[in-house]
Amino acid sequence: MTASGGGAVAEAGARLAAYAAEVGIGCELGGRPGEYVVTLPGEKKLRTVVSVLVRERTTSLSAFVIRNPDENHEAFYRALLRKNLRLQGIAYAVDPDGDVYVRGELPTSAVDEEHLDRVFGVVLAASDAAFNELLALGFLGSMRREWAWRVSRGESTANLEAFRHLLSDD
Template sequence: MNGDELAAALAELEVPADRTEQDAFLLTLPGERRQRTLVWLILGRRDLLVESFVCRAPDENAEGVYRYLLQRNAKLRSVAYSIDAVGDIHLVGRLGRDTLTTAELDTVLGVLLQASDADFNPILERGFAGAIRREWAWRTSRGESVRNLAAFRHLVSVEPADG
């Protein structure tokens, strides 16, 4: 698959993409737990690199976060969790250019989006519980809404205020 064929496949799948270079595309996929997931598709000589930033390095419990990600890798197809030099979390995959089809691209993007979206809160719970508790306390002390933190209510030791 070349750059024009990849662009055509993305159009067929109705996936909005910005073609940043001849062989590089930036996609924005909508999510539920995460508002959006940005995905890079970069055609190399022999493969298509699929990469998406998931979360920055954990503030705490890095071992627990990375253990969770390694266990999740066993259930993923075509992409896997990885970390960069500073510990930031990414989903990465490489697919052969010669065998890449629109259907396979659709599957890979679906797996990536599902993993990124479904694993986002568990990653935050394991690696940012302290920050979530501090944010909850700060907002409730000021009478501000905690609606977008509702999924983490179980991490807060006090009964939450309505908001």
């Protein structure tokens, strides 16, 4: 699978597709010329979908992390800015709706196994590893209401177990 385009774009796309196949992650052509959609498996977040846009000189990556928080905006965004200080090659960004993404760029000539492994690792850490912390910062009120509703009806709280220490009266 390769996207149409110039030699550098086609070569980088072929390297990306080969890397994805080798490590067993999903990779398919996106809707734009030179775009690939890569799906990274997660632990806290089920998956992180990364748009990889391969162009002649640069390749950009963008992945949705979490929607605009319901509450605690100042602490939520402060945490993201602090996390930006430790990220390599990507950064948290906010779209006009307040939804959070990670974005990065690398030279198209650097689209190889070593760089892809590193940048996808950083994307996954920024999206998956930080997910529960970001949920607790920006959505604790909603999670408390959901927990109380589930407990009152005898429903499963399995999807909220990671937050039991914040939600349960026990």
